[in-house]
Amino acid sequence: MKDPIILKVHIYLDETIDEPRSRAYCSIARRILESDPDICNTRWSKVDVRVNVPGKRDRIAFSRFSTGQRYYFDLPAPAKLFVDQLDGGGRPNEFTLVLHQSHLQRVEYSDVGMSWETGGTIDPGSQPNRASRTTRPIPA
Numbered sequence: 001m002k003d004p005i006i007l008k009v010h011i012y013l014d015e016t017i018d019e020p021r022s023r024a025y026c027s028i029a030r031r032i033l034e035s036d037p038d039i040c041n042t043r044w045s046k047v048d049v050r051v052n053v054p055g056k057r058d059r060i061a062f063s064r065f066s067t068g069q070r071y072y073f074d075l076p077a078p079a080k081l082f083v084d085q086l087d088g089g090g091r092p093n094e095f096t097l098v099l100h101q102s103h104l105q106r107v108e109y110s111d112v113g114m115s116w117e118t119g120g121t122i123d124p125g126s127q128p129n130r131a132s133r134t135t136r137p138i139p140a
Contacts, residue, residue, distance in 0.1 A: 003100040009035040012094040063110040070110035073103040
């Protein structure tokens with residue numbers, strides 16, 4: 001049985017934006033986010049790439065607006081090598097990140113649709129609030 005592809009993204013270093021050892025300017029997280037408008041980048045749900053954290057598994061996590069779920073994947077070896085080279089001061093080679101079904105650690109309900117109007121609550125059966133992708137207006 002073939003292992004289905006969940007996400008396929010070309011990863012490269014953009015030296016004008018990406019920074020070594022930076023959660024805010026991670027090359028892999030940025031390319032994943034840019035690859036699919038359905039992937040969330042809200043206050044509550046960001047693309048997360050965790051590498052070399054003692055006692056923790058290396059992983060990639062992101063949420064989708066369309067499903068309201070957060071997906072956790074084992075970090076493939078080429079992605080770990082990319083991060084290690086970048087953090088070590090080198091210029092990593094471009095590669096294609098391919099996340100397969102077999103990389104999936106778990107799927108959880110996500111708060112991608114949280115709404116400040118409802119005090120942060122959400123109906124799990126409802127559609128995600130796509131307005132949460134933008135900055136909320138500040139009450140006068």
